[in-house]
Amino acid sequence: xxxxxxxxxxxxxxxxxxxxxxxxxxxxxxxxxxxxxxxxxxxxxxxxxxxxxxxxxxxxxxxxxxxxxxxxxxxxxxxxxxxxxxxxxxxxxxxxxxxxxxxxxxxxxxxxxxxxxxxxxxxxxxxxxxxxxxxxxxxxxxxxxxxxxxxxxx
Amino acid sequence: xxxxxxxxxxxxxxxxxxxxxxxxxxxxxxxxxxxxxxxxxxxxxxxxxxxxxxxxxxxxxxxxxxxxxxxxxxxxxxxxxxxxxxxxxxxxxxxxxxxxxxxxxxxxxxxxxxxxxxxxxxxxxxxxxxxxxxxxxxxxxxxxxxxxxxxxxx
DNA sequence: CTCCATGCAAACACTTTGCAATCCG
DNA sequence: CGGATTGCAAAGTGTTTGCATGGAG
Numbered sequence: 001x002x003x004x005x006x007x008x009x010x011x012x013x014x015x016x017x018x019x020x021x022x023x024x025x026x027x028x029x030x031x032x033x034x035x036x037x038x039x040x041x042x043x044x045x046x047x048x049x050x051x052x053x054x055x056x057x058x059x060x061x062x063x064x065x066x067x068x069x070x071x072x073x074x075x076x077x078x079x080x081x082x083x084x085x086x087x088x089x090x091x092x093x094x095x096x097x098x099x100x101x102x103x104x105x106x107x108x109x110x111x112x113x114x115x116x117x118x119x120x121x122x123x124x125x126x127x128x129x130x131x132x133x134x135x136x137x138x139x140x141x142x143x144x145x146x147x148x149x150x151x152x153x154x
Numbered sequence: 155x156x157x158x159x160x161x162x163x164x165x166x167x168x169x170x171x172x173x174x175x176x177x178x179x180x181x182x183x184x185x186x187x188x189x190x191x192x193x194x195x196x197x198x199x200x201x202x203x204x205x206x207x208x209x210x211x212x213x214x215x216x217x218x219x220x221x222x223x224x225x226x227x228x229x230x231x232x233x234x235x236x237x238x239x240x241x242x243x244x245x246x247x248x249x250x251x252x253x254x255x256x257x258x259x260x261x262x263x264x265x266x267x268x269x270x271x272x273x274x275x276x277x278x279x280x281x282x283x284x285x286x287x288x289x290x291x292x293x294x295x296x297x298x299x300x301x302x303x304x305x306x307x308x
Numbered sequence: 309c310t311c312c313a314t315g316c317a318a319a320c321a322c323t324t325t326g327c328a329a330t331c332c333g
Numbered sequence: 334c335g336g337a338t339t340g341c342a343a344a345g346t347g348t349t350t351g352c353a354t355g356g357a358g
Contacts, residue, residue: 015312016312016313017311017312017313017356017357017358018357018358019312019313019314019356019357021313021314022313038347039347039348040347052314052315053314053315054314054315054316054317055315055316055347055348056314056315056316056317056348056349056350057313057314057315059347059348059349060313060314060349063349075229077227077229077286079323079346079347080347081347081348097274097278097280097282099280100283106278106280108274108278108280112270112273112274113270116266116267116270117289119266120251120262120266120289124251124260124262124294125293125294125297126251126253126260126262126289126291126292126293126294127291127292127297128251128289128290128291129254129290129291129292130289130290130291131287131288131289131290132287132288132290133285133286133287133288134285134286134287135271135274135280135282135284135285136282136283136284136285136286137280137281137282137283137284138280138281138283139279139280140278140279140280143279143281169337170337170338171331171332171333171336171337171338172332172333173331173332173337173338173339175338175339176338192322193322193323194321194322206339206340207339207340208339208340208341208342209322209323209340209341210323210324210325210339210340210341210342211338211339211340213322213323213324214324214338214339233321233322233348234322235322235323
């Protein structure tokens with residue numbers, strides 16, 4: 001798997017050591033891409049494959065991976081820091097659709113915000129280099145259920 | 155001040171009691187609108203006027219104010235829950251421009267995201283009811299300084 | 309063999325909770 | 334008065350740190 005090779009390469013490049021703990025943590029994040037796992041969930045999953053690992057190592061490794069720009073943290077304000085894989089710079093700049101009914105988190109189209117960022121540069125004279133965007137609302141599934149039940153929201 | 159009256163009114167409406175602690179907490183948030191104070195900062199400011207207040211009361215009051223929809227929490231991922239006043243539904247749905255250089259937080263134009271939300275409804279079949287949007291980048295001032303220093307970023 | 313990396317537990321920082329005392333209505 | 338509200342301190346979170354041991358290079 002090329003992602004793992006890349007991981008190894010960047011590790012060496014930065015003078016960090018390759019350990020099975022780091023490999024396991026990284027693998028769990030890769031294998032669960034799109035799940036937005038939090039640190040504890042990652043810890044639990046790693047423990048299944050590598051029971052001796054300690055929480056601290058997981059936290060340290062996640063920080064390391066973030067520093068290496070292999071993953072990055074997202075915050076859904078549920079009290080946990082959650083992680084996503086950085087696929088490339090474009091992919092990085094997506095946004096999330098968070099359903100208030102079922103709690104599902106869906107990743108949205110990538111390029112929607114480009115024009116807005118241009119506008120911000122013009123109007124606010126603010127050069128956007130990244131964004132964290134969360135839309136809250138109701139997903140298709142829940143909308144349909146709510147319609148069926150004749151519920152109204154807001 | 156009509157905001158305070160409104161506060162009092164909503165309190166009564168919901169069957170909550172009006173106490174000087176609650177008034178002070180609310181006042182501090184109102185007086186520092188735009189500052190995005192976190193709970194501890196609010197606690198410190200309230201203590202200047204009302205030294206007997208306890209942290210717990212501040213947290214409880216902030217939760218109350220949030221429930222009453224008089225304020226709402228924002229998360230700038232600095233480890234603190236920060237608060238803003240809800241002025242009206244429109245105002246609520248703004249976004250933030252966070253400068254990576256000086257850390258300043260500016261509030262952006264309100265209506266920029268309307269069209270995007272329509273597009274999300276069409277493309278993703280997701281009905282947006284609120285959003286939390288943070289743009290990271292460089293503010294006008296820092297951009298100019300960086301240009302002067304011939305620095306490049308990213 | 310030399311450090312970097314790890315595991316453990318203790319320490320942290322922010323927030324919440326339990327409970328007796330207080331005070332609004 | 335009576336129950337909601339408070340202050341205090343203790344308990345809970347998720348996360349970080351100190352330190353001796355262990356393992357990669």
